[in-house]
Amino acid sequence: MKYLIDGPLVLPTLAAGETLYSWCASVHRRTCSLSSIQISQALFGSPHIARLHDFPGHLTELKIRTAGLLGDEKYLALRHTLLGYFLTFIPAARGADLLASVIRSSTPDIKMRLGIPASGVGGYHPLKCCQECVHSDIQKLGWPIWHLEHQLPSVLVCREHQRPLLLRWEPTTPVHRREWITPSVKTSAQLFEIPVNSEQALDVLTRLANFSAQAASLSPGEMQSEKLAQTYQHWAASNAGLSKGRSLRHSIVVRALNTSFNHIANTLSEMGPAACNLQLAPLIGTVARSTPKAAHPLKHLALISCMYESWDQFWSDYRSAIQRSTARLQEEISSTQSHCKLNTTAQFIQLVQESELSIRQAATAVGISTTTGICWAKINDLPFTSRAKKLTPKFLEHVRELLRVGKEKSEIIRLTKISSVSLNRLLSSEPDLRAQWLSATFECHKKANRLKFLVVLNAHPELPIWRLRKLPGSGWTWLYRHDKDWLDSASARFY
Numbered sequence: 001m002k003y004l005i006d007g008p009l010v011l012p013t014l015a016a017g018e019t020l021y022s023w024c025a026s027v028h029r030r031t032c033s034l035s036s037i038q039i040s041q042a043l044f045g046s047p048h049i050a051r052l053h054d055f056p057g058h059l060t061e062l063k064i065r066t067a068g069l070l071g072d073e074k075y076l077a078l079r080h081t082l083l084g085y086f087l088t089f090i091p092a093a094r095g096a097d098l099l100a101s102v103i104r105s106s107t108p109d110i111k112m113r114l115g116i117p118a119s120g121v122g123g124y125h126p127l128k129c130c131q132e133c134v135h136s137d138i139q140k141l142g143w144p145i146w147h148l149e150h151q152l153p154s155v156l157v158c159r160e161h162q163r164p165l166l167l168r169w170e171p172t173t174p175v176h177r178r179e180w181i182t183p184s185v186k187t188s189a190q191l192f193e194i195p196v197n198s199e200q201a202l203d204v205l206t207r208l209a210n211f212s213a214q215a216a217s218l219s220p221g222e223m224q225s226e227k228l229a230q231t232y233q234h235w236a237a238s239n240a241g242l243s244k245g246r247s248l249r250h251s252i253v254v255r256a257l258n259t260s261f262n263h264i265a266n267t268l269s270e271m272g273p274a275a276c277n278l279q280l281a282p283l284i285g286t287v288a289r290s291t292p293k294a295a296h297p298l299k300h301l302a303l304i305s306c307m308y309e310s311w312d313q314f315w316s317d318y319r320s321a322i323q324r325s326t327a328r329l330q331e332e333i334s335s336t337q338s339h340c341k342l343n344t345t346a347q348f349i350q351l352v353q354e355s356e357l358s359i360r361q362a363a364t365a366v367g368i369s370t371t372t373g374i375c376w377a378k379i380n381d382l383p384f385t386s387r388a389k390k391l392t393p394k395f396l397e398h399v400r401e402l403l404r405v406g407k408e409k410s411e412i413i414r415l416t417k418i419s420s421v422s423l424n425r426l427l428s429s430e431p432d433l434r435a436q437w438l439s440a441t442f443e444c445h446k447k448a449n450r451l452k453f454l455v456v457l458n459a460h461p462e463l464p465i466w467r468l469r470k471l472p473g474s475g476w477t478w479l480y481r482h483d484k485d486w487l488d489s490a491s492a493r494f495y
Contacts (some may be wrong), residue, residue, distance in 0.1 A: 021053035022146035025180035057106035092221025119296035129183035130158035201263035406440030449475030
């Protein structure tokens, strides 16, 4: 196996619940003769990725270089890094894009795209460990590991041993760090126990840790902001916190949750450099209203753990909120469609019979397609002259050839006079043709944007890259999103 270094790496087994960062540190410890940069280069093809303890990237490269020893790269991202915890609360489509980015390459703006800087919780994610778990790991494995569950931002105590975690604060950023941070039980200025002031606080924080682990095990996008808001409103209604007009009674809800929430907020505020300020009333106003705003997972989990005694109870209410929402939506759609169809059909018939409009004119006037208008005319025995066009096999094959070479839809419509409806219908009915068209258009865009970028590079060799990429027509944005490896290579030749 090729590792880009002299001699093979010694690859230990990735323990259940172990962070990828912890496993990389074990590789370094067992290989001995290499630097952390060499280890990262050998595993990920990048000199710094291995030391990113929260969101490492290049996971496909890692899988290739370790011959699949660690398993599927998607599973690695979701169950051995912090990404799965955050993606649970991110819309599924956006989460899939983020997951693909992390698997394929590095994503330096991952925290920005997850909304972490704007959350007020903090984006550094200091490493945490449990003293009892450290001793247990040494007995079982021979060395301590960083447990992913302990690294979740909303986990402040070890739920297995019910004791506060030790927080390790490292002022050096991962890319500038040259040594691995390993779990330890020796407290210092950088390693200190998270303050938990009472047994009641420990109970609440243990429940929060349990809920956090449950949430982190869910699939991306499974926690939806709107459904969570409905769940919070359902809890409020069960605790006299919702008015007859379905408005939250903030004072009642705050009073009911304040004691438990203060235990969490006070602990978070006393975590030294990792401290954050969590306030109950603004949080409720943000996540529990009819049109909720996005919030950090820690905020949702803190609220849920104060409202519910068990995860099963919360999950039952959450699933009920989804079912109620789905049933209500289907009922509204059915009612609206039925009402609109009756009104629209009557108006269409009137325009054809009394105003003597053609089928196409009447269909356009009521906002339906001409095809639907023809169907309605046949159903209601309205006289009309058929003007249907036939797309011959020769014509369609010409359109297919234009699609296969990557022509844009607008260009094909201009050249062939085919309607956009017929063109879209052709693409949707022939998946292989659609795949060929998408691939060809991607290649066309790639060639065009590469050419634009090279032209700009040659025209302005004196400009730094950060200024050059802002020039109009440089193609930099498209290349950064879709062809980053080539972009980095092309930029390196000039700078």
